Amino acid sequence: MTLKKHFVRVFWEVSMACGALLVLLTVFYQAAGTRGMSLEGMWRIVLLGSTIVLRGTSLVNFHDLDDRAMRINYLISSVLADATLIVLLVWYTPGGAYFAGRGWFLLAVYVVFKGLFYSMNYVHAWISARDINAHLLAMKNHTER
Secondary structure, three states, X not given: OOHHHHXXXXXXXXXXXXXXXXXXXXXXXXXXXXXXXXXXXXXXXXXXXXXHHHHHHHHOOOOOOOHHHHHHHHHHHHHHHHHHHHHHHHHHOOOHHHHHHOHHHHHHHHHHHHHHHHHHHHHHHHHHHHHHHHHHHHHHHHHHO
């Protein structure tokens, strides 16, 4: 499957998750009889649903992507999930304005750490693959005797 088709499916999954959360919250509000749904509450649901679906999509290969596409998907989906979580925290928490004042610095730190994490995983996988190949070659040479 191509990345374009994958992200179209992810868009529909995000839409379904947000709709399901919206229905559950509306039923909860009606049962509690406290208040109606506000526009701010709906945006919170959209951001929360997006964060949940994008985080799950970044970690699990639901749509049978090849290795290269899965790496690209992980990078894009995890950054989008973290960005929606940051927006949710900035807009809808009491200390959001204080947090947003340092936004560029925090974004730069986030990008650096995300890059380090991704490169560390790549190097670790490469070293593990090299060790496994050496072990398999040793086993093959031992069984040939």
